[in-house]
Amino acid sequence: MEQARxxxxxxxxxxxxxxxxxxxxxxxxxxxxxxxxxVPRGEFAPGPDGQPDYFSYARRDDLPGIxxxxxxxxxxxxxFSSDGLTLLMLSLFLFVISAAxxxxxxxxxxxxxxxxxxERFRHRRRLLLVLISFLFxxxxxxxxxxxxxxxxxxIIASLCVMLGYxxxxxxxxxxxxxxxxxxxxITNPFTVLLASEIIGANPMEHIWFRLVIFAAMFALLTGYxxxxxxxxxxxxxxxxxxxxxxxxxxxxxxxxxETGENAGADRRVRRIYGAFLxxxxxxxxxxxxxxxxxxxxxxxxxxxxxxxxxxAGAAATGDLRAVIRSFLRxxxxxVPTIVFIALAASIKFVFDRGGILPTIVNxxxxxxxxxxLFLVAVIIYLIVLLLEFFISSSTAKAxxxxxxxxVASVGLTRQMLVLIYTFADGYTNVLFPTSPVLLISLSMxxxxxxxxxxxxxxxxxxxxxLVLGFxxxxxxxxx
Numbered sequence: 403m404e405q406a407r408x409x410x411x412x413x414x415x416x417x418x419x420x421x422x423x424x425x426x427x428x429x430x431x432x433x434x435x436x437x438x439x440x441v442p443r444g445e446f447a448p449g450p451d452g453q454p455d456y457f458s459y460a461r462r463d464d465l466p467g468i469x470x471x472x473x474x475x476x477x478x479x480x481x482f483s484s485d486g487l488t489l490l491m492l493s494l495f496l497f498v499i500s501a502a503x504x505x506x507x508x509x510x511x512x513x514x515x516x517x518x519x520x521e522r523f524r525h526r527r528r529l530l531l532v533l534i535s536f537l538f539x540x541x542x543x544x545x546x547x548x549x550x551x552x553x554x555x556x557i558i559a560s561l562c563v564m565l566g567y568x569x570x571x572x573x574x575x576x577x578x579x580x581x582x583x584x585x586x587x588i589t590n591p592f593t594v595l596l597a598s599e600i601i602g603a604n605p606m607e608h609i610w611f612r613l614v615i616f617a618a619m620f621a622l623l624t625g626y627x628x629x630x631x632x633x634x635x636x637x638x639x640x641x642x643x644x645x646x647x648x649x650x651x652x653x654x655x656x657x658x659x660e661t662g663e664n665a666g667a668d669r670r671v672r673r674i675y676g677a678f679l680x681x682x683x684x685x686x687x688x689x690x691x692x693x694x695x696x697x698x699x700x701x702x703x704x705x706x707x708x709x710x711x712x713x714a715g716a717a718a719t720g721d722l723r724a725v726i727r728s729f730l731r732x733x734x735x736x737v738p739t740i741v742f743i744a745l746a747a748s749i750k751f752v753f754d755r756g757g758i759l760p761t762i763v764n765x766x767x768x769x770x771x772x773x774x775l776f777l778v779a780v781i782i783y784l785i786v787l788l789l790e791f792f793i794s795s796s797t798a799k800a801x802x803x804x805x806x807x808x809v810a811s812v813g814l815t816r817q818m819l820v821l822i823y824t825f826a827d828g829y830t831n832v833l834f835p836t837s838p839v840l841l842i843s844l845s846m847x848x849x850x851x852x853x854x855x856x857x858x859x860x861x862x863x864x865x866x867x868l869v870l871g872f873x874x875x876x877x878x879x880x881x
Contacts, residue, residue: 424742434749437756438752443461446760459761477741479751497736500732502729508715510671528631534575535624539586539620542587543589545679546591555846558576568644571631571634577839581832585829588609597819599700604817611821622861642850642853642857643848779814783822814877
């Protein structure tokens, strides 16, 4: 655990990425302030229940644009608005979950869970790869892990090389599987739960449909991995990591991929974190299903990861001071994400204070009026895809997109809007060149981005067909 302090943090956002995303959000903020002086202002008349009637729009040219000082201070003022409490809870949640997973990785929890699977299926290599891929797929789908898996990529890549495959197989089983799981989400805190919290949907309602998607996308993923393994068997030199793997085999011919220093300690860590994660998943399901605590899912999970994230680390390592240091490193690593939250939330704040949010919502309602629900779903999907190219942060986009959709009348259910957002936000994390995790993981294995693009385009074409198919089926089934 002492050596863990020298490691990179799990939730690692490079300085370049932070600057790029921050500048982009600042530009969007400046544009949003300018729009309050350009776009006609308006308001919705109150309905019989006192809530705004989103079909009764009135233009208000007498309303002024937002004062410039409020626009400049919007990232701070937004925390004192009607959305402030929600933003504070979400920020605290992201701080705590980042810190808890940092402790888990530094304590060897992630390594131990993967290592246990590898040991059990050492002599059944193909089955082992499927199980490792499924494990990382579940990490993304249930826990929302993605950036965190960068620390595991060298281990999985080395394991695949020692099993007779290549480092690229490790990338597919680790990063690609986690990215696909992130988008084929069941209880992903950063997409399903966060988007549901913002838009007021129950993430457990009609969960059977997301389970079908979960299974279908994993079948697509394993089919792609199997196709790569068949090609690798025919011609090992066709691997994009062929030269690197030759050097790795020469240097680590006798290396043991198992990283535990002590078998007894490793079993203890595995049991502790197995129970910790199973309990977290149980809390997610229970807090989503029971009406009495449905609105408290985020606070409950925050308390769990705060208290038991530290307790699990201390029990696993026996070194509370090192756990606290690791926890603090995780907190620090989440600071850039909180900046993204404040800036992204500021845009809706400016639109609201400047009186143009009703106009924007009315234009969305007008644009989709008369169109089929499937076409509406595709339009929203394409809008989020466009944002994803420029803003890779799921949290920032969720606050920006779902905040607006929460007051738009587009004819789709809240569950369908969450599904559309999850689809558009997730799969492109392992496709777009603006994804820091993708570029870092490829560079770790010395794979050129365009080589990845040439190898992966059939996969993402099939993925797009499935996404559109599930959107159509979901609308037809009333999801």
